[in-house]
Amino acid sequence: MVYDLIVIGGGPAGYLGAERAARAGLKTLLVEKRFLGGVCLNEGCIPTKTMLYSAKIYDGAKHGEKYGVTAENLNLNHGMVIARKNKVVKMLVSGVRSQLKSCNVTVIESAGEIKGKAVEGYEVSASGETFVGKRLLIATGSEPLIPPIPGTKEGLEKGIVLTNREILGIQKVPESLVIIGGGVIGLEMASYFNSAGCKVTVIEMLDHIAGNTDKELSQILMKNYEKKGIVFNLNSKVVEIKDNTVFYEANGRKNSIEAEKILMSIGRKPVIQGLGLENIGVEIERGCVKTDETGKTNIPEVYAAGDVNGFSMLAHTAYREAEVCVNNMLCQKDMVRYDSIPSVIYTNPEVASVGETEESARQKGIDFEKSTVSMRFSGRYVAENEQGDGICKVLVDKKYGRIIGVHMIGSYSSEIIYGAALMVEAEMRVKDVKQLVFPHPTVSEIIREAIFKF
Numbered sequence: 462m463v464y465d466l467i468v469i470g471g472g473p474a475g476y477l478g479a480e481r482a483a484r485a486g487l488k489t490l491l492v493e494k495r496f497l498g499g500v501c502l503n504e505g506c507i508p509t510k511t512m513l514y515s516a517k518i519y520d521g522a523k524h525g526e527k528y529g530v531t532a533e534n535l536n537l538n539h540g541m542v543i544a545r546k547n548k549v550v551k552m553l554v555s556g557v558r559s560q561l562k563s564c565n566v567t568v569i570e571s572a573g574e575i576k577g578k579a580v581e582g583y584e585v586s587a588s589g590e591t592f593v594g595k596r597l598l599i600a601t602g603s604e605p606l607i608p609p610i611p612g613t614k615e616g617l618e619k620g621i622v623l624t625n626r627e628i629l630g631i632q633k634v635p636e637s638l639v640i641i642g643g644g645v646i647g648l649e650m651a652s653y654f655n656s657a658g659c660k661v662t663v664i665e666m667l668d669h670i671a672g673n674t675d676k677e678l679s680q681i682l683m684k685n686y687e688k689k690g691i692v693f694n695l696n697s698k699v700v701e702i703k704d705n706t707v708f709y710e711a712n713g714r715k716n717s718i719e720a721e722k723i724l725m726s727i728g729r730k731p732v733i734q735g736l737g738l739e740n741i742g743v744e745i746e747r748g749c750v751k752t753d754e755t756g757k758t759n760i761p762e763v764y765a766a767g768d769v770n771g772f773s774m775l776a777h778t779a780y781r782e783a784e785v786c787v788n789n790m791l792c793q794k795d796m797v798r799y800d801s802i803p804s805v806i807y808t809n810p811e812v813a814s815v816g817e818t819e820e821s822a823r824q825k826g827i828d829f830e831k832s833t834v835s836m837r838f839s840g841r842y843v844a845e846n847e848q849g850d851g852i853c854k855v856l857v858d859k860k861y862g863r864i865i866g867v868h869m870i871g872s873y874s875s876e877i878i879y880g881a882a883l884m885v886e887a888e889m890r891v892k893d894v895k896q897l898v899f900p901h902p903t904v905s906e907i908i909r910e911a912i913f914k915f
């Protein structure tokens with residue numbers, strides 16, 4: 462059977478790409494080896510947000526007396542949280558399935574492998590059959606990076622060491638959890654398990670948590686979490702795991718810590734193995750499928766979108782990349798502008814950023830000025846956050862007065878940041894934003910407060 466497009470991988474890049482292509486009239490086949498919705502829906506974004514929401518309600522009630530709310534016999538029932546998470550995932554995955562069906566995408570739930578080039582297109586085998594695609598979209602995503610730290614493999618086999626995949630399914634909250642890696646996954650999981658009553662320790666190699674996040678925000682987040690009882694060991698590199706003990710080096714000294722469970726969250730790597738990319742000569746660079754900003758690989762009519770290209774490893778980037786690929790397949794020129802992709806850490810408080818940080822702007826030699834305001838300038842924030850210490854920071858280039866970066870920590874940041882992304886994307890200037898009307902009272906007004914300080 463010949464298709465206009467064969468999509469390999471059914472995560473955000475794959476399912477959205479297939480849907481857009483099919484709606485534009487391309488006869489589309491989607492091949493998925495594990496589950497539709499990919500990591501995002503099944504073992505990433507959605508499950509964690511479901512769990513974090515339960516933790517937020519629980520924490521809110523636990524500390525409700527500041528707001529005049531008291532409750533007795535409060536309990537976070539982890540089993541029920543997991544059951545609800547499974548229900549939400551099932552519902553959303555079935556939504557993706559019916560969406561694909563409604564636009565006539567053929568779905569094969571089996572591993573797909575590129576076999577080679579035929580006269581009419583590229584041959585892909587799946588479920589014992591061979592299909593031909595005039596075009597290919599590689600959207601196979603990423604998987605947890607398992608480092609060559611001695612004892613990791615054995616720990617995984619024994620079920621002591623977990624990745625994001627296993628930790629989202631554990632039926633019982635462990636007494637103690639050591640998280641290796643203070644990045645996005647580590648922090649979101651630290652947040653949930655801390656709320657659920659587990660003793661959480663984060664071991665991070667760098668001198669700060671939250672990776673490339675603005676340093677001030679990362680410090681505020683750490684302070685908030687230390688207050689909640691999470692222990693952070695910074696400048697600490699894990700070197701060995703032996704059963705329940707994690708050995709790490711800090712300041713030239715070897716230390717160790719024991720925990721019931723260990724979460725390995727030191728990053729992710731693209732899934733390219735067993736795909737047959739070599740059979741058609743797709744170029745791989747540092748373990749990622751190499752593409753340009755239009756999603757094209759080095760092979761004509763073969764595109765790649767999502768984590769597999771290693772650019773940004775975020776579901777929302779994947780959506781946009783898939784759309785760009787499909788538009789270019791249809792000869793509508795399009796490209797991804799990576800500079801204005803927002804990022805969020807769904808901790809409590811939430812952290813959200815877009816554009817340049819002070820550090821990245823300095824590295825690029827951009828002459829900028831900044832305005833930092835406390836979230837307490839927002840009436841809504843004060844109303845809802847007793848002793849909240851959130852901030853909003855706006856960076857502007859001195860030459861044109863354009864907004865080049867916005868960084869926020871505090872409630873609703875995840876929902877507000879898209880407005881800031883729009884400002885960065887549209888290269889809005891301070892004087893343009895000054896004319897915008899923000900709804901009152903909302904926390905979003907904090908951007909206006911920061912802007913009026915320029």
Ligand code: NAI
Binds near residue numbers: 645726
């Ligand atoms: P990450 O790259 O965000 O963080 C990994 C951390 O591990 C780094 O800070 C690194 O310094 C540290 N590390 C590495 N080796 C270490 C060692 N031996 N000892 C101690 N620390 C060590 O990776 P993470 O958290 O696994 O997330 C993977 C991907 O998933 C990211 O690309 C992220 O963007 C994505 N993701 C996004 C989410 C969101 O947008 N909210 C949520 C979850 C994941």
